[in-house]
Amino acid sequence: MSKVIVVTSGKGGVGKTTTSASFATGLAMKGHKTVVIDFDVGLRNLDLIMGCERRVVYDFVNVINGEATLKQALIKDKTHDKLFILPASQTRDKDAFTKEGVEKVIDELRESFDYIVCDSPAGIEKGAIMALYFADEALVVTNPEVSSVRDSDRILGILAAKSKRAEEGAEPIKEHLIVTRYSPERVESGEMLSIEDINDLLGINLMGVIPESESVLQASNSGIPVIRDSQSSSGQAYDDVVMRFLGEEVPMRFLDAEKKGLFKRIFGA
Amino acid sequence: MSLLDYLTRKKKSSASVAKERLQIILAHEHANASGPDYLPALQRELLDVVSKYAKVDLDDIKVNLEMEGDCEILELNISLPESSRKLA
Numbered sequence: 001m002s003k004v005i006v007v008t009s010g011k012g013g014v015g016k017t018t019t020s021a022s023f024a025t026g027l028a029m030k031g032h033k034t035v036v037i038d039f040d041v042g043l044r045n046l047d048l049i050m051g052c053e054r055r056v057v058y059d060f061v062n063v064i065n066g067e068a069t070l071k072q073a074l075i076k077d078k079t080h081d082k083l084f085i086l087p088a089s090q091t092r093d094k095d096a097f098t099k100e101g102v103e104k105v106i107d108e109l110r111e112s113f114d115y116i117v118c119d120s121p122a123g124i125e126k127g128a129i130m131a132l133y134f135a136d137e138a139l140v141v142t143n144p145e146v147s148s149v150r151d152s153d154r155i156l157g158i159l160a161a162k163s164k165r166a167e168e169g170a171e172p173i174k175e176h177l178i179v180t181r182y183s184p185e186r187v188e189s190g191e192m193l194s195i196e197d198i199n200d201l202l203g204i205n206l207m208g209v210i211p212e213s214e215s216v217l218q219a220s221n222s223g224i225p226v227i228r229d230s231q232s233s234s235g236q237a238y239d240d241v242v243m244r245f246l247g248e249e250v251p252m253r254f255l256d257a258e259k260k261g262l263f264k265r266i267f268g269a
Numbered sequence: 270m271s272l273l274d275y276l277t278r279k280k281k282s283s284a285s286v287a288k289e290r291l292q293i294i295l296a297h298e299h300a301n302a303s304g305p306d307y308l309p310a311l312q313r314e315l316l317d318v319v320s321k322y323a324k325v326d327l328d329d330i331k332v333n334l335e336m337e338g339d340c341e342i343l344e345l346n347i348s349l350p351e352s353s354r355k356l357a
Contacts, residue, residue: 146287190282197288
């Protein structure tokens with residue numbers, strides 16, 4: 001049985017595309033045939049994060065409109081042969097998506113893929129609704145910051161009311177929380193919401209905490225999903241997320257600040 | 270946190286302020302979201318009907334939906350101005 005997973009957040013810039021890229025890559029690294037779809041029509045970026053921007057010929061909207069076949073539009077990842085990317089269109093036509101069109105593409109993908117990861121655009125407009133509409137599970141990406149938490153709460157409401165599963169009265173979408181850009185030091189000094197705070201506020205299952213790390217920017221600079229940087233804390237944290245998603249028991253890491261010496265304790269970092 | 274930070278620290282951390290503010294706004298937004306979508310439209314249409322007979326503003330019409338056990342209670346509260354009461 002194939003699974004459709006939406007990566008969503010409401011707010012922009014919190015790490016949806018970074019998470020989509022690493023999560024999809026991680027699933028493929030574990031041997032599952034995976035496709036990651038960019039739903040951000042007009043603002044295509046997943047191709048850059050995945051490092052395949054120069055190999056885009058056809059896109060999602062071309063497939064919906066019958067101008068290209070799925071086979072022509074899917075880009076095979078250079079390093080993982082079980083990983084494919086379906087890029088977004090750069091058209092400015094916001095009506096490019098129809099529910100029927102998207103459903104047809106997803107149904108066709110379901111026939112040959114284990115996991116279909118949908119990278120949602122920010123906001124709650126049509127593109128974001130289309131990205132979550134067919135989902136079986138959702139990764140809600142949240143920063144430890146007030147506007148991001150509020151928008152995530154809003155998206156949880158939409159997942160519960162506007163998705164196909166909600167409309168048909170089927171079993172609700174399984175929701176998982178991914179907290180990104182987490183800084184244990186700042187939490188300890190009381191200037192950042194903690195994991196417990198966010199959990200209390202949103203009340204969904206925590207699937208992973210990605211610590212703030214320089215390697216995320218370095219990875220996007222070079223077009224390599226950060227999960228492939230196994231030396232970095234964020235890469236390791238994404239690897240944990242993938243294992244938890246696949247049902248393994250993996251304890252949470254990167255929740256505590258590094259212990260400081262006496263000098264630092266007195267004078268600060 | 271350094272000792273100096275600790276000694277000069279303000280009473281409440283900004284993170285706990287953030288959490289309190291979020292708790293309040295999320296509770297408020299959940300209360301609004303749980304009601305059916307038609308309440309604002311109902312309020313506007315009621316205004317159209319009532320204003321045929323009395324001079325009222327949208328603010329004078331309160332539409333509230335409350336839960337009491339299994340029962341949903343739709344409460345309408347229309348405050349009529351002094352002058353219209355005499356007319357009626």
